Amino acid sequence: MSEAFRIRIDGREVEARPGETVLAAAARAGIEVPTLCQDERLDPMGSCRMCLVEVEGQRRLQPACAWRVEPGQAVTTQSERVDRHRRLLLELYLADHTPPREPNAPESEVLALARRYGAERRLDPVEAPREGREDPNPYITFDPGQCILCARCVRYCDEVEGVNAITLAGRGARTTIATAAQIGLLESTCELCGGCIDTCPTGALREKKPASLPVVQETRAVRTTCNFCGVGCQLDLHVAGDRVVRVGSPPPGTTVNDGNLCVKGRFAYDFIHHPDRLQTPLVRGRDGALREASWEEALARAAEGLLAVKERHDADALGFISSSRCTVEENYLVQKLARAAFGTNNCHQCAAT
Amino acid sequence: MFGAGAMTNSIPEIRDADLLFVIGSNTTEAHPIIAMEMKRAVRRGAKLIVADPREIWLTRIADLHLQLRPGTDVWLLNAMAHVIVGEGLVDEAFISAHTEGFEAVAETVRDYPPEEAERVTGVPAAAIREAARLYATTRKAGIYYTLGITEHSHGTDNVYALANLVLMTGHLGVRSAGMNPLRGQNNVQGANDAGASPVFYPGYQPVEDEGVRRKFEEAWGVPLSAKNGLNLNAMMAALAAGRLKGLYVMGEDIVLSEPNAGKVEQGLNQCEFLVVQDIFMTETARFADVVLPAACFAEKDGVFTNSDRRVQRVRKAVPPPGQARADWEIICDLARAAGYPMPDYAGPAEVYAEMARLSPKFAGISHERIEAEGGLQWPCPTADHPGTPTLHEGGPLRGKAIFQPVNYRPSAELPDPEYPLLLSTGRTLYHYNAATQTRRDAGPVLRQPHNFVEMHRRDARRLGLEDGERVVVASRRGRIEAHVCVSPRVRPGCVWMPFHFAESPTNRLTNDAGDAVTGTGEYKVCAVRVEKLSGAPASAC
Numbered sequence: 099m100s101e102a103f104r105i106r107i108d109g110r111e112v113e114a115r116p117g118e119t120v121l122a123a124a125a126r127a128g129i130e131v132p133t134l135c136q137d138e139r140l141d142p143m144g145s146c147r148m149c150l151v152e153v154e155g156q157r158r159l160q161p162a163c164a165w166r167v168e169p170g171q172a173v174t175t176q177s178e179r180v181d182r183h184r185r186l187l188l189e190l191y192l193a194d195h196t197p198p199r200e201p202n203a204p205e206s207e208v209l210a211l212a213r214r215y216g217a218e219r220r221l222d223p224v225e226a227p228r229e230g231r232e233d234p235n236p237y238i239t240f241d242p243g244q245c246i247l248c249a250r251c252v253r254y255c256d257e258v259e260g261v262n263a264i265t266l267a268g269r270g271a272r273t274t275i276a277t278a279a280q281i282g283l284l285e286s287t288c289e290l291c292g293g294c295i296d297t298c299p300t301g302a303l304r305e306k307k308p309a310s311l312p313v314v315q316e317t318r319a320v321r322t323t324c325n326f327c328g329v330g331c332q333l334d335l336h337v338a339g340d341r342v343v344r345v346g347s348p349p350p351g352t353t354v355n356d357g358n359l360c361v362k363g364r365f366a367y368d369f370i371h372h373p374d375r376l377q378t379p380l381v382r383g384r385d386g387a388l389r390e391a392s393w394e395e396a397l398a399r400a401a402e403g404l405l406a407v408k409e410r411h412d413a414d415a416l417g418f419i420s421s422s423r424c425t426v427e428e429n430y431l432v433q434k435l436a437r438a439a440f441g442t443n444n445c446h447q448c449a450a451t
Numbered sequence: 452m453f454g455a456g457a458m459t460n461s462i463p464e465i466r467d468a469d470l471l472f473v474i475g476s477n478t479t480e481a482h483p484i485i486a487m488e489m490k491r492a493v494r495r496g497a498k499l500i501v502a503d504p505r506e507i508w509l510t511r512i513a514d515l516h517l518q519l520r521p522g523t524d525v526w527l528l529n530a531m532a533h534v535i536v537g538e539g540l541v542d543e544a545f546i547s548a549h550t551e552g553f554e555a556v557a558e559t560v561r562d563y564p565p566e567e568a569e570r571v572t573g574v575p576a577a578a579i580r581e582a583a584r585l586y587a588t589t590r591k592a593g594i595y596y597t598l599g600i601t602e603h604s605h606g607t608d609n610v611y612a613l614a615n616l617v618l619m620t621g622h623l624g625v626r627s628a629g630m631n632p633l634r635g636q637n638n639v640q641g642a643n644d645a646g647a648s649p650v651f652y653p654g655y656q657p658v659e660d661e662g663v664r665r666k667f668e669e670a671w672g673v674p675l676s677a678k679n680g681l682n683l684n685a686m687m688a689a690l691a692a693g694r695l696k697g698l699y700v701m702g703e704d705i706v707l708s709e710p711n712a713g714k715v716e717q718g719l720n721q722c723e724f725l726v727v728q729d730i731f732m733t734e735t736a737r738f739a740d741v742v743l744p745a746a747c748f749a750e751k752d753g754v755f756t757n758s759d760r761r762v763q764r765v766r767k768a769v770p771p772p773g774q775a776r777a778d779w780e781i782i783c784d785l786a787r788a789a790g791y792p793m794p795d796y797a798g799p800a801e802v803y804a805e806m807a808r809l810s811p812k813f814a815g816i817s818h819e820r821i822e823a824e825g826g827l828q829w830p831c832p833t834a835d836h837p838g839t840p841t842l843h844e845g846g847p848l849r850g851k852a853i854f855q856p857v858n859y860r861p862s863a864e865l866p867d868p869e870y871p872l873l874l875s876t877g878r879t880l881y882h883y884n885a886a887t888q889t890r891r892d893a894g895p896v897l898r899q900p901h902n903f904v905e906m907h908r909r910d911a912r913r914l915g916l917e918d919g920e921r922v923v924v925a926s927r928r929g930r931i932e933a934h935v936c937v938s939p940r941v942r943p944g945c946v947w948m949p950f951h952f953a954e955s956p957t958n959r960l961t962n963d964a965g966d967a968v969t970g971t972g973e974y975k976v977c978a979v980r981v982e983k984l985s986g987a988p989a990s991a992c
Contacts, residue, residue, distance in 0.1 A: 236893035260490040260512070289880060290894050291483065320768035323755045325748035326883050328634030329462065329484045330757025330826070335749055335768040342749055342769055354462050354761060354826065360483035361894060362883060369747070369888040370769070374731055376744035377773025388742060393774065393784075400699075400741040401788035403724035407697030410723075413676065417686040417695050420647035421702025422639040424778050425753025425765055427802035429638070429645035430653055431782040431793075432701055436680075438671040439791035443649050443658050443680030444695070446970075447642035448703035449635060 103169040108176060120162040120173055121149060131162045131175050132184065132211055134191075134299050135248035139350050139357065140257050146248050147187055148211070151175045159183060181215065188217035194224045196243035198301050207299035208246060224271055235283040237290055237306055237365050242274045245302035251275060251294035258358065263288035275302075290361040296347055305344060307365070317343060324363040325423060331355035331363050342370050404440060413441035420447040456655065457640055459629030460593060461759045461828065461840040466491045468627040470585060470592035474502040474613070475524070475599020475975075478509060480880040482597070482633050485758075489595075498589065500582050502527060502574075503599065504875065505905075505947060506940040515582050521875050521945060522603060522862035522976040523572040527579065528612035529859070530568035532560040534583035535619055541587070542621030549623070549846050552854035556615050559856035571859070573942070587620045591627040598635060598877070602974040604863040606966040611855040618852055624843035634758040635878070637748075641756030644813065644829070645806060649680030654810025670809055673791070683709070684963065684970030690718030697724040701778060702745065706734035708884060710972035711963035712956050713929045728781060731887045734953055743785075745778045746771035753779065753799040754821065756829075760839070762816050763826040862976035863964035866944070870926060870978035872910065873945045876961060877974075882951035890951070902955035903936040904981065905947040911937045914981060923982040924948070929959030932984060946979065 105114045107124050114123040119142065124131050135146035142164040150159035152174040159180065162173075174180065188211055195208065211217075230242040249266055252275060256262050263286040267276040277286045295303045319334040332353035336344040345364050350357030369375075379396030380388040391399070407415055418436035420429050429447060436445035465471070465488035478486040486509070493499050493512050501509050502517040502524075510516040519527050535541055536557045546553045565576035586592050594617060600609045614630060622628040634640050646653035656663040658679050668675050681689055687705070689695035691714045698719075709715050719725060719738040727739040730747045750771040756762045771777070779799055786793040796802050800818035807813045815831040815838075828838040830848075842848060866873050878884070881895035889895040904924055906916070916922060918937040923930055924946075933948065933955050941947050950957040962977040 236897060257494065258487055258491070260487075284897060289479075289483070290898075320749075320766050321764070322748065322766045322768065323637065323757075323763045325637045325755075325765075326888075327482050328636055328639055328758040329482055330637070330755065330759070330761050330763055331484055332763065337768050340769050354757070354759070355484045356463075356487075358484050358487050361881060362889060363484075365894055366883070366889050366892040367749075368893075369730075369891045370749050371772070372731075372891045374891065375747075375772045375775065376730060376732060376736075376742065377775055379744060379774065380739075380742040382740045388739070393776070396741050396743060397781075397784050397788045400726045400743065400785055401790075403740055404697050404699060404726065405789055407724050411696055414678070414680075415694070415696040417681065417690070417698045419683060419686070419698065419700045419703055419705065420642055421778075422636040422642040423702045423748075424638065424642070425751070425799060426638065426641035426645045426756055426762070426806070427753045427799040428701070428778040428782060429642040429647040430802060430806045431779055431786075432699075433646040433648070433653070434671065434793075435699075435782050435786050435791075437652075437667070437675055438673050439786040439789045439793075441673075441676055443676050443678060444686060445647060445680055446649050446683040446686065447639070447647035448683065448705070448708065449639045449642075 105167050105170065106172040108174060114167040118167060120151060120153075120165045120167055123167050124162065124173075124175060129175060132214075133163060134208060134211070134246065135250060136163045137250050137254065137297050137350065140250065140253045143249065143253065146246070148184065150183055151180060152177060184211075185215045185217050188212045188215055189219075189221050191246050192217060192219045193221040195246060195300065196241075198244065199241070203301055206244075206301040230274060230276075233282050235288075235290065237292060238283060238295060239304050239306045240275060241302050241304070243302075244300045245275060246300055247273055247275075248299060250297040250299065251303055254293050254297045259289065259291050259293055261287040261289055264294065290365065291359065292361070292364045293358055296357060307344070319346070321348065324359075326362045326366070329355065331359055333359070333363060342367055408440060414444060416440055416442050416444060418442070418445040420445060422447050422449040456643065457842075458631040458633070458759045459623065459842040460627065460631055462488060464627040464841065465489055465593065466495070468492050468497050468591050468593050470498045470500070470589040472500045472502070472582070472586055472592065472594045473509060474594065474596050475609075476595055476597035476633055477503065477505070477507045477599075477877060478595065478633065479507070481635065481878050483880065485595075485633060498585055500585065504942055504945060515578055515585075517574045517578055517582060518942060519572040519574050520942070521873055523859070524600060524603075524609045525605065525612050525857055525859040526563060526568050526571045527574060528609070528616060529560045529563035529857070530565045530579050531583040531586065532556065532612070532615055532619065533563045534565060534580050535587045535616070536560060538584070540584065541619045545621030545623075546619060549852055550618050550854060551851045552856075553619065555856045556619070556854045559858065586616065590625065592620070592622055593628045593631055594622075595631045595633060597633045599975060601632075601966070601969070601971050603976060604964045604966055604973045605860045606971050607968040608857040608860065611857045615854055618854055623847065623852065624841070624845060626841055629842070632758070636884075637757070638755040640758060640760060641754065641762070644756055649682050652809070653806050654812045656810070666809065670805075682965075682970035684965035684972055687715055687718060687963065690722060691715070693721055696722065698722055699726045699728075700735060701728045701782075702730075704729075704733040704735050704884075704887065707950065707953060707956055707958060709963070710958055710961035710974055711928050712958040714963060728778060730775070733887060743781050744773065744775040745781060746775050750775075751777035751779070751799075754803065754818070760828045761826040762813070762821060762829065764818070764821050863973055864927070864962050864976070864978050866978045870980045872979050872981060874924070874926070874960060874977050874979040875945065875947050875975045876950050876957050877947065879949045879951065882949065884951065886951035886953075899949075899951075902931070902933040902948065902952040902957065904933045905936045905938045905941050906981070907939070907941050907943040907945070908937050909943045910946070911935060915983065916981070921984050923984050924960060924979050925982065926960040926962075926977055926979045928962070931955045931957065931959055935981075946981065
């Protein structure tokens with residue numbers, strides 16, 4: 099790697115690396131530049147113009163997400179000129195952006211920036227609002243009125259997930275996000291990963307599932323590890339009361355999954371609160387049918403039954419099958435149960451390959 | 452082989468690789484987020500070699516697709532080694548410094564010329580040569596494999612053949628290279644680590660080692676058996692043979708998941724006593740004498756260890772339903788009910804601490820550290836050790852890595868006139884194993900409502916079958932119904948089925964011939980016949 103050099107950002111000496119962008123150098127120095135179309139997992143596009151900054155020697159403002167630093171360069175990320183530009187830009191976006199439909203929707207990136215820069219809905223709305231029809235898939239919904247066409251979703255679908263299910267469709271004021279052939283997502287190459295929802299800065303792309311639940315003012319997020327395949331994705335379970343109502347990914351760059359999830363990790367959580375869940379211990383009665391029992395009775399029956407086999411035959415007539423779906427601690431305890439409590443090494447997890 | 456049974460490298464290293472050799476892994480469906488890292492590497496310019504009998508998604512972006520006949524991996528890999536040795540592409544410095552037994556492998560692979568390999572595997576000799584040269588001459592070249600390698604009666608041979616390639620090219624201890632088994636389930640790695648194994652105590656300490664046994668006897672306060680136990684495949688055989696009489700099963704639906712399900716059911720029918728601990732009334736639980744309702748991952752605390760040896764927290768977000776309890780609490784109470792004084796653990800953190808104290812590999816890991824630092828990758832021997840993202844840097848853990856010459860052995864059951872098609876099985880993106888979880892969610896059900904059998908159009912035409920038609924699939928062990936899915940993804944003569952559907956249990960067909968070392972069943976190769984089901988209505992697959 100060639101050598102680092104120094105540039106000046108907002109009057110501060112900052113270290114920069116050859117070939118990197120102003121945005122990257124600023125971020126490392128703890129200087130935040132506002133962005134909308136930027137996602138660190140995607141190639142820079144420079145389309146939203148939110149990150150425009152003053153670069154010494156450049157007459158026009160330049161996008162920090164795409165401008166490559168040069169030694170000795172001086173950059174200004176905050177000034178009267180830059181702020182005026184950002185406020186006007188956000189007001190233009192607001193003119194083409196309907197407010198969210200639900201009262202409880204979390205504040206989107208675009209609305210948070212509008213608040214920060216004092217941008218108001220004062221420009222006349224765009225005359226021909228974009229139209230969209232509801233897609234019958236069970237997970238993802240799109241409100242074209244809230245979309246600002248930053249194309250993060252389209253680029254995510256292309257560059258990260260690699261399936262190219264959605265694209266920028268139409269021209270001019272009628273441009274929108276759609277599948278290429280105007281087909282439903284379930285008929286398209288979409289794999290329902292939901293990454294488009296996470297990267298969307300406006301709330302135009304949202305999940306359908308929480309919408310069917312009662313209005314919830316406050317949810318709390320619990321960071322945990324996904325229980326499906328062996329990648330170990332980190333998840334945030336969003337909990338309202340005693341129910342998991344949504345699953346989100348931690349931000350990009352913070353965990354092994356880099357902000358990404360798949361259809362199972364993000365959406366297949368209905369099993370948690372499914373009415374088919376076992377809720378009571380069961381023991382087989384004299385009539386041969388399983389009946390409900392207390393924990394005390396069920397545990398006593400289980401222990402007696404296993405001990406009786408050991409007594410009639412020997413410890414190695416018993417087998418213990420542990421689960422690769424359960425925790426490390428639980429697997430430790432099952433092998434301890436087999437070895438220490440029952441005296442056999444006939445203990446194996448279900449997927450030892 | 453090198454000294455640790457796990458991915459040698461880390462998932463975040465994949466994006467920086469210059470070559471990915473993916474064999475026996477349908478990564479986009481079975482490990483979608485690892486596949487995203489692979490796609491990212493390919494976008495950056497990395498070469499991708501895919502070896503798989505099916506035209507899986509990754510083949511679309513691959514430089515080479517080696518579409519081998521199922522079960523012929525040893526031929527393919529030995530032929531690659533033949534080219535590497537023959538053309539002098541081996542890493543001699545690495546071989547002499549860090550390995551033993553290279554000569555025996557060089558001698559063995561001499562008998563595997565690419566032209567012969569083409570005849571056996573169906574992969575063109577030129578493609579084998581190209582793959583071998585690319586792999587051997589790229590420094591940051593990683594191998595990624597899954598159950599397509601291990602679920603064979605010669606699965607261990609397949610792994611050895613891969614390891615030989617890694618060692619002869621010095622692709623060990625190098626970032627973005629190595630040999631990387633992708634674990635199929637959230638905590639396969641952790642369950643192995645924790646000693647849920649008939650031959651290892653926690654931390655891969657052998658049951659037959661007297662010193663180890665003394666240590667655990669002292670810690671647990673009871674005498675312990677010195678005899679290796681039965682692996683799962685052997686337990687299923689012993690159950691069917693009437694030698695195993697009592698069974699405790701936690702969190703696995705063995706009726707749907709183990710091969711040759713008919714034999715499993717027969718075993719369960721004659722079992723004297725069965726305890727099942729699970730979150731749903733599974734097919735296996737229907738046989739139980741006692742059913743214990745357990746908490747799911749969102750309802751308890753603990754850790755899972757992922758494919759790259761990363762120990763990460765599982766946190767309780769909601770209470771379990773009804774009277775259901777966390778598995779760790781149930782196991783402790785069951786042990787006490789059986790008269791063993793399990794300590795009164797305040798929680799999983801104390802259980803982990805007990806295991807870490809007894810296992811040098813994890814001695815430096817604790818819940819407290821994970822809370823403070825995030826996931827930790829073992830080996831992590833001390834509390835101030837940062838964990839190990841890349842194994843074998845500066846030489847193999849075990850000192851010298853051992854080459855293992857292997858010769859091709861055919862799969863236990865191959866097609867014949869009576870059962871003329873070769874069946875492989877696997878997972879799909881939308882469902883998970885016995886699908887007790889995913890079939891309770893709308894998306895997977897809409898995408899894949901029922902079981903199907905992927906078949907090449909040539910075979911479909913020969914059998915007079917239409918896409919979507921319901922058929923009977925039969926093997927020597929069982930018969931089930933499924934929908935035909937005519938697909939260019941499979942080779943002529945081969946069919947492929949998932950195993951997610953309780954009403955059409957694919958594992959009634961599969962062969963329980965186990966690998967000699969691991970006992971893993973031969974899910975990837977058995978002989979079947981597909982029969983027309985007269986009068987049945989067709990529907991899209």
